[in-house]
Amino acid sequence: xxxxxxxxxxxxxxxxxxxxxxxxxxxxxxxxxxxxxxxxxxxxxxxxxxxxxxxxxxxxxxxxxxxxxxxxxxxxxxxxxxxxxxxxxxxxxxxxxxxxxxxxxxxxxxxxxxxxxxxxxxxxxxxxxxxxxxxxxxxxxxxxxxxxxxxxxxxxxxxxxxxx
Numbered sequence: 001x002x003x004x005x006x007x008x009x010x011x012x013x014x015x016x017x018x019x020x021x022x023x024x025x026x027x028x029x030x031x032x033x034x035x036x037x038x039x040x041x042x043x044x045x046x047x048x049x050x051x052x053x054x055x056x057x058x059x060x061x062x063x064x065x066x067x068x069x070x071x072x073x074x075x076x077x078x079x080x081x082x083x084x085x086x087x088x089x090x091x092x093x094x095x096x097x098x099x100x101x102x103x104x105x106x107x108x109x110x111x112x113x114x115x116x117x118x119x120x121x122x123x124x125x126x127x128x129x130x131x132x133x134x135x136x137x138x139x140x141x142x143x144x145x146x147x148x149x150x151x152x153x154x155x156x157x158x159x160x161x162x163x164x
Contacts, residue, residue: 003011003083006139010088013137023138030131031102045116051053052116059160060108067104068153071096079139087139100141103132103149103160111157127151 013019039062045053076098080087106128114121132146 001063002079003085004050004141006083006085008077009137010085010139013088020088020111023134024131026134027089027138028128030106030134032110033124033127034106037113037120041109041113041116051115055164056112056115059114059156062157063153063160064101067099067149068093068115071098072100076145079122079142083138089135089138089140091140093140097141098145099148099152100132100135100145101149103123103141104126104153105149106131106155107150107153111161114157115161135142 013023042053042056042069044050044054050056075095077095078091078093078097079085080091081094107125108119110124110128111124112121113124128150132150135146137144
């Protein structure tokens with residue numbers, strides 16, 4: 001059933017080389033945004049002597065380790081493994097699909113920024129939703145994988161930055 005849904009969803013992108021290229025470039029670009037945004041935040045917090053610095057490192061690190069361990073324990077198959085789809089994003093990783101670490105990481109970075117600069121955090125949270133969509137359209141995650149990744153990040157962010 002999912003294979004047919006994915007085929008219908010990805011068919012227009014496969015017919016248009018520019019659309020397929022856009023998915024691939026969006027995946028790379030959004031990943032790069034995360035690689036730049038998080039170290040930049042840590043540098044800015046350190047440079048300004050912000051008391052948020054310790055939590056901005058500890059909370060995402062602890063959550064990242066927890067998500068990575070959960071993925072290893074659950075070892076959920078990816079759509080191209082379970083349903084035999086031909087993903088737009090070429091990936092040969094087996095298992096460890098749930099929750100999506102890409103979606104989690106971008107959303108966790110967004111939540112960390114939100115604790116310091118809500119406008120930047122909000123923009124990054126929107127980017128994490130876009131990244132989640134790209135990962136599903138790209139065929140490397142199920143919708144539940146990316147939804148769970150973002151949800152875990154938001155919960156960890158709220159618990160770590162606003163409740164604790």
